[in-house]
Amino acid sequence: MKLEAHSKIRENISFDGNIPIRIFRGYDRGKSLIIPHMHEAIEIIYITQGDLKVLDSTNRSILHPGEFHIFNSNSVHSTSFRGWVLKGIVLQISFDLIKQVVPSADYYKFYFSKGSPKCKKAVIHILESLLAQSESGENFVYLKSYGDVMYLLNILFKQFSEKVSEKKIHLNQKYYDRIFKINNYIEDNYSETITLSRLAKEVHLNPEYLSRFVSKHYGMSFYTYLTNVRLNHASSLISTTDLPILEIAEQTGFANYAQFNKEFKKRFGKLPSQNRKRQ
Template identity: 25%
Template structure:
């Protein structure tokens, strides 16, 4: 008999990029004082209500009854929800996800920070049951149960990916137009679109026509992190993607991610991820077969 399951909520004291591992839980939305970041692929299934994320600088709505997925290394933060919201969240270790050899288009979109929603409208009940099974299975999992859950997750995402034909690929992206963004959200969006450039706080504040000191203070008050930290988080996320999906040299990855020197890159990466870029690549690198398939 499975005991009563209590919904979890975001812990703002958790370290950045602290791993969740393989999980599936009932989630209780709450105002998030800062973005969360972790290397897993995250699945959301909303049974009722409404949840809005700020994901990679864009407002994004989770649709009721549709499986949604995104790479959670992209800074994501719940900024709005309704009291009647009931939803479940699953996290999949990145190395497992990458080794599944899902369709290239699907993987590339997730790894570039896109929020994907299944276009199917007739799988709400079965998806709800599937998530509930995962919640129960992963309360006290064995290695066999974890393997079964991963196989089921792989099969479900494979079905989702192959639903995306050329005609309906655009329908899987759910977001709110940027015209509705306030000054702080505009700054977040500007960072998300230009983080690989040599950005400064002065440039970002000029973009929204605010004094730099006021802009930085407003940003930190709203998101619970400094503008410079937010910029660094995006660069680290970009570096993670390159480390796991390419054979680029680490020095080249540092430059392409927006870092001016390799020493600054290494320092920021270790501080954010708890390991060096080289060790991160060893832990999350795709299998050789998967890499050849994507070449």
């Protein structure tokens, strides 16, 4: 489900000014890929049409119409779609807000599988209600939304959560630190030549281990992830600037124009020049 153009592992979310949530309709046609990223917010994706492939940490699943998935705060995740039409609802709730009302929230993780069918229907009803409120334009409607969010959190903590041990919290922090190092380096250097060996040296890991780590947690190889980071930046430049496409290819780290065209069409279904004409 498309959020907004970004390529950093930590997505910056622009929350509503009155209540720190973001809710919107998700829509895709043809194919789309949201590369692995994370954010300090829990995210719920509810599908109404189409099938969405989900990678959450190392867990893979497919969301079908009528189903939703809960992404925990700071969980590395990605989604992909290939089909006719994908529709749904996306809700993001600031983890700072959650910790204000549940100070021990760091010690809980949410799992869709734990909730009963009745509770899942209640969550879907709240998502639909929050979306309708966000589109109503009424004065002070955010007050009702705030109440619905609190009700939703009550359901999530009581019916969909599991307490995490201190040891698991410590292991998770080591995992996050490793993810940050890998992605910060790629984000800062994607326009240059980056090899697996060079990255391994920068993050103090064995190249073979690093290769397995990226494949396991990102759902794609190191080079595929790097290429997608570059493509995200290239797509953004095509949309927001008048730079020549050849110059964009060079600025985003592609070895040559032919490779750029090939990878861009593979990802977005059309050549960069066609994409610019369409926009």
